[in-house]
Amino acid sequence: xxxxxxxxxxxxxxxxxxxxxxxxxxxxxxxxxxxxxxxxxxxxxxxxxxxxxxxxxxxxxxxxxxxxxxxxxxxxxxxxxxxxxxxxxxxxxxxxxxxxxxxxxxxxxxxxxxxxxxxxxxxxxxxxxxxxxxxxxxxxxxxxxxxxxxxxxxxxxxxxxxxxxxxxxxxxxxxxxxxxxxxxxxxxxxxxxxxxxxxxxxxxxxxxxxxxxxxxxxxxxxxxxxxxxxxxxxxxxxxxxxxxxxxxxxxxxxxxxxxxxxxxxxxxxxxxxxxxxxxxxxxxxxxxxxxxxxxxxxxxxxxxxxxxxxxxxxxxxxxxxxxxxxxxxxxxxxxxxxxxxxxxxxxxxxxxxxxxxxxxxxxxxxxxxxxxxxxxxxxxxxxxxxxxxxxxxxxxxxxxxxxxxxxxxxxxxxxxxxxxxxxxxxxxxxxxxxxxxxxxxxxxxxxxxxxxxxxxxxxxxxxxxxxxxxxxxxxxxxxxxxxxxxxxxxxxxxxxxxxxxxxxxxxxxxxxxxxxxxx
Amino acid sequence: xxxxxxxxxxxxxxxxxxxxxxxxxxxxxxxxxxxxxxxxxxxxxxxxxxxxxxxxxxxxxxxxxxxxxxxxxxxxxxxxxxxxxxxxxxxxxxxxxxxxxxxxxxxxxxxxxxxxxxxxxxxxxxxxxxxxxxxxxxxxxxxxxxxxxxxxxxxxxxxxxxxxxxxxxxxxxxxxxxxxxxxxxxxxxxxxxxxxxxxxxxxxxxxxxxxxxxxxxxxxxxxxxxxxxxxxxxxxxxxxxxxxxxxxxxxxxxxxxxxxxxxxxxxxxxxxxxxxxxxxxxxxxxxxxxxxxxxxxxxxxxxxxxxxxxxxxxxxxxxxxxx
Numbered sequence: 094x095x096x097x098x099x100x101x102x103x104x105x106x107x108x109x110x111x112x113x114x115x116x117x118x119x120x121x122x123x124x125x126x127x128x129x130x131x132x133x134x135x136x137x138x139x140x141x142x143x144x145x146x147x148x149x150x151x152x153x154x155x156x157x158x159x160x161x162x163x164x165x166x167x168x169x170x171x172x173x174x175x176x177x178x179x180x181x182x183x184x185x186x187x188x189x190x191x192x193x194x195x196x197x198x199x200x201x202x203x204x205x206x207x208x209x210x211x212x213x214x215x216x217x218x219x220x221x222x223x224x225x226x227x228x229x230x231x232x233x234x235x236x237x238x239x240x241x242x243x244x245x246x247x248x249x250x251x252x253x254x255x256x257x258x259x260x261x262x263x264x265x266x267x268x269x270x271x272x273x274x275x276x277x278x279x280x281x282x283x284x285x286x287x288x289x290x291x292x293x294x295x296x297x298x299x300x301x302x303x304x305x306x307x308x309x310x311x312x313x314x315x316x317x318x319x320x321x322x323x324x325x326x327x328x329x330x331x332x333x334x335x336x337x338x339x340x341x342x343x344x345x346x347x348x349x350x351x352x353x354x355x356x357x358x359x360x361x362x363x364x365x366x367x368x369x370x371x372x373x374x375x376x377x378x379x380x381x382x383x384x385x386x387x388x389x390x391x392x393x394x395x396x397x398x399x400x401x402x403x404x405x406x407x408x409x410x411x412x413x414x415x416x417x418x419x420x421x422x423x424x425x426x427x428x429x430x431x432x433x434x435x436x437x438x439x440x441x442x443x444x445x446x447x448x449x450x451x452x453x454x455x456x457x458x459x460x461x462x463x464x465x466x467x468x469x470x471x472x473x474x475x476x477x478x479x480x481x482x483x484x485x486x487x488x489x490x491x492x493x494x495x496x497x498x499x500x501x502x503x504x505x506x507x508x509x510x511x512x513x514x515x516x517x518x519x520x521x522x523x524x525x526x527x528x529x530x531x532x533x534x535x536x537x538x539x540x541x542x543x544x545x546x547x548x549x550x551x552x553x554x555x556x557x558x559x560x561x562x563x564x565x566x567x568x569x570x571x572x573x574x575x576x577x578x579x580x581x582x583x584x585x586x587x588x589x590x591x592x593x594x595x596x597x598x599x600x601x602x603x604x605x606x607x608x609x610x611x612x
Numbered sequence: 613x614x615x616x617x618x619x620x621x622x623x624x625x626x627x628x629x630x631x632x633x634x635x636x637x638x639x640x641x642x643x644x645x646x647x648x649x650x651x652x653x654x655x656x657x658x659x660x661x662x663x664x665x666x667x668x669x670x671x672x673x674x675x676x677x678x679x680x681x682x683x684x685x686x687x688x689x690x691x692x693x694x695x696x697x698x699x700x701x702x703x704x705x706x707x708x709x710x711x712x713x714x715x716x717x718x719x720x721x722x723x724x725x726x727x728x729x730x731x732x733x734x735x736x737x738x739x740x741x742x743x744x745x746x747x748x749x750x751x752x753x754x755x756x757x758x759x760x761x762x763x764x765x766x767x768x769x770x771x772x773x774x775x776x777x778x779x780x781x782x783x784x785x786x787x788x789x790x791x792x793x794x795x796x797x798x799x800x801x802x803x804x805x806x807x808x809x810x811x812x813x814x815x816x817x818x819x820x821x822x823x824x825x826x827x828x829x830x831x832x833x834x835x836x837x838x839x840x841x842x843x844x845x846x847x848x849x850x851x852x853x854x855x856x857x858x859x860x861x862x863x864x865x866x867x868x869x870x871x872x873x874x875x876x877x878x879x880x881x882x883x884x885x886x887x888x889x890x891x892x893x894x895x896x897x898x899x900x901x902x903x904x905x906x907x908x909x910x911x912x913x914x915x916x917x918x919x920x921x922x923x924x925x926x927x928x929x930x931x932x933x934x935x
Contacts, residue, residue: 169804184799186792197792198803202785248803358925364917405918406925 095160097124097287098145098176098256103154105140110496114140115151116311122256122287122304127278129298129319130291132308133331133528135498138291141308142258146178147171158256177254179245181261185233192216192229195248219251223284225277238387239270246277256287263297264526267386268556268589275301293331293528295324296557307331332530339561340536343544344581347564348377351548352398352517357407359393359572367393368572370407375517375548380539382563382580383552386592390572391552392434395521398550399431400424411517425454430515432506434522434552436499440506443495447488448476451509483508483538500531507538518542521552536562556585556592570594619879622758627878629759629767630833632871634659634825634842636770638849639867640777641818643858647781648814649794649807653709654694655822656846657716658687662823663841664720667739667830668727676740676831680766680824687823688816690716695812713846721839733838742766742832766828770864773821777860790814822846844896851899854906866902873898 098121105115114137122128132138143149145156147165156163158174165171171178185194192212201211213229220227225243233241242262249257259278263271278288278301290302298305299319307315307330315330353374361367368390375381385391396402398409400421408417411427419427433439441450452461452472461472476490485504487497494505503523511518520539524532539562543549553559559566559580566578568591576591587597638655645652665686670679694712697703728734742764751761781787792800793807801807825845830837848870855869856862877894884891 168802172804178802180802184796184802186795186799188795189788189792193788194799197800198789198805200785200788205784205786207783207785207788252803358921360918360921362914362917364920366921405922406929 096121098122099157101155103144104152106152113311118313120306124287125282125285127282127288127290127302129302129305130289131293131298136308137311138308172252175255177249177252178258183241183245185241187234191227191231191244194233194244195251219247223250238265258289260291295327309333328529342540345378347379350374351377351412353410355408357404359397359404366572371574373567375550377546377548378543379564380543380549380551380562382559382566383569384559384566384588384592385569387554389569395519395552398519428516430510430518432510432520432523436502436506446492447494448472448490450505451476451479479508479512500527503527516547518547518549556588568592619883624875625759628872628875631874632868633767633770634828634845635849635852635870636864636867637825638822638846639852639863640773641821642849643853643863645814645818646853646858647794648790648811649797650811651705652818654712655849656842657712658690658819658822659826659842659846660716660720661690662687662826663830664837666827667837670739670831671736676742679831680827683823683827684820687819691815691819695815699808717840733836735836739835741835764832766832774860774864848899851903855902
């Protein structure tokens with residue numbers, strides 16, 4: 094049987110950044126097969142897929158669809174050849190309905206006039222055919238991310254794609270939505286579709302894929318059947334060395350409370366509660382993991398704690414001092430560090446150099462400025478120490494940071510925030526979008542800070558991350574603390590049910606039920 | 613006081629509608645560009661171009677209707693050049709608009725002086741003003757007939773454009789593609805919609821409409837060209853599009869509001885002792901208020917929401933304390 098897709102000897106060199114993005118890469122997919130494409134950020138996965146989708150022209154290499162050689166110079170060619178791509182950042186129009194988005198560009202019409210009825214019917218039929226229920230009349234902006242992704246998949250299917258490229262499809266999904274997506278992918282494969290699943294979460298590879306291709310530094314370093322490999326093996330291929338998938342953590346005695354939130358309430362822009370009556374504390378030498386599906390008030394809570402957003406009710410205490418009314422600078426001076434969730438927009442200023450980014454939170458200290466003038470020498474000396482102690486190999490004092498990879502940018506943020514020996518650290522999604530190596534670094538650093546005696550509030554939508562790092566787990570659901578668990582005894586299932594808004598007692602009754610059934 | 617209230621007449625509405633017409637046309641063009649995701653702050657220059665080209669070609673051709681058509685073509689050309697510079701050379705939209713506004717303002721004066729040797733303004737007795745038309749049947753309706761009938765073709769055309777633009781944007785495939793490009797250009801492009809073409813067309817149409825609005829000033833309302841004849845109406849149109857949330861109907865109503873304010877300012881000069889210079893400022897003042905309102909609209913809404921939320925929290929606490 095001919096292969097559904099074969100890419101042969103794909104090579105691409107970017108002269109502007111001097112990067113060999115793809116170096117003689119080969120890749121094959123059969124019909125009805127799920128291929129996982131894994132690799133760290135910058136390994137060349139995205140370049141390879143953009144070449145397949147006609148967004149980038151390769152320097153050399155050939156592409157065969159069903160055994161026939163094709164030229165793909167434009168996304169239109171890709172679509173004609175039955176290739177569809179679901180991008181990591183969805184390409185949807187927020188004010189349009191589901192049907193309007195799916196059918197965009199190929200609307201049935203009479204003399205240019207649209208027929209909403211006809212559109213909804215077409216979309217309904219499509220959704221039924223693939224067993225992917227959607228409400229054709231719902232507006233995209235009202236839908237959860239998982240549903241938006243389903244719209245993207247339907248959009249591709251309507252254009253009769255036979256080969257689907259999913260670019261890091263699980264990065265934005267909740268655990269429940271991930272499970273649903275996996276089912277969809279398996280079902281599409283069963284129907285004879287080929288799926289290329291780009292990811293760097295190896296657990297997903299094992300779960301969903303038939304075959305896996307590993308990329309490292311632009312090269313294809315391994316093509317294996319999933320049944321012939323395992324996670325440590327794949328991680329080694331990806332990074333090129335042994336990786337600690339779960340950082341080592343000793344139990345230590347926690348100290349006195351360093352931060353406390355008491356009955357905190359915050360409204361969103363519509364005057365509805367984003368956070369209501371939340372109380373918790375963080376002790377010295379403790380990592381408190383704040384788990385929860387994204388959009389349940391994490392952003393608002395972190396903004397309130399860091400001082401970027403006023404709260405509407407309740408109080409905040411740092412080392413028993415009331416900091417409810419303190420501004421960001423006062424809080425920072427009192428020992429709060431904040432690793433924000435968006436390093437590109439909030440965490441760093443990409444327009445300026447490393448030095449200025451590192452002193453942005455302390456430029457007015459006498460060490461770095463006198464009479465309003467910055468002291469260049471002591472600033473670059475400081476930058477050098479930070480670069481050294483956080484091993485930000487790619488960054489050089491005095492140079493721009495805009496070209497650094499995500500992992501190195503995050504190291505700059507972490508280096509700045511943690512170099513002042515803070516007593517309380519807010520880490521909001523500190524490893525989002527990072528590769529395995531960088532995740533390992535961030536995790537290790539946070540645990541070192543804890544061991545030093547800092548209190549850490551780790552906000553993450555990654556259940557694995559919470560399980561790996563936290564000493565105590567709080568679950569946020571619709572702006573309230575749904576439950577608290579001791580990390581030593583908590584199971585992923587327990588956290589999962591709290592994240593979905595359930596209660597632990599539900600879990601017990603479920604288990605009792607399934608226990609009976611198995612008898 | 614009867615003297616003051618005597619300005620509220622059907623004639624006030626008539627002149628308000630007339631004064632609103634150039635703003636409606638330009639504002640619809642601006643709203644269309646906003647919908648297509650390409651900011652057009654060069655409406656002022658497109659309008660001024662239309663005013664000048666309209667009267668000059670009416671003079672040379674000897675027919676004012678053909679003058680209108682040539683004016684529209686000149687505005688469309690300006691829109692095309694604008695789109696070309698933006699898409700081909702990636703010039704910043706604001707800088708491009710400033711350049712256009714400055715160049716056209718000076719260019720019209722320069723050409724006027726070269727051709728007619730005059731300084732401030734120019735006219736010729738041979739030029740005919742676009743005639744007013746009474747609509748049969750409608751003109752006989754009491755009161756309403758006087759409000760809806762008796763204007764020249766440009767006024768009626770501006771109403772038609774409002775409705776057509778509404779239908780195109782919300783009922784037709786082309787309009788949906790325009791809105792898709794404006795809201796998420798990448799989403800449109802990945803399904804094969806040509807965003808550059810759509811934005812170019814929006815800019816051309818806005819040029820055509822603004823220029824027609826300009827020609828209304830020089831050969832529809834008066835029959836004369838003066839330097840900087842558009843006198844900020846292009847900027848008022850930008851504000852009207854914002855005020856009307858870029859919806860054709862809303863934009864037209866916002867423009868009508870500005871037209872009525874202007875007509876009111878003209879008329880009130882006769883019945884008050886306020887210095888005329890101050891009264892003439894009234895429309896500008898209205899624009900300023902509207903712009904401040906637009907800028908604060910979102911902020912005010914959020915503040916109110918927050919105040920409500922805090923009140924609810926306090927009520928909750930009091931209830932708890934009481935029980």
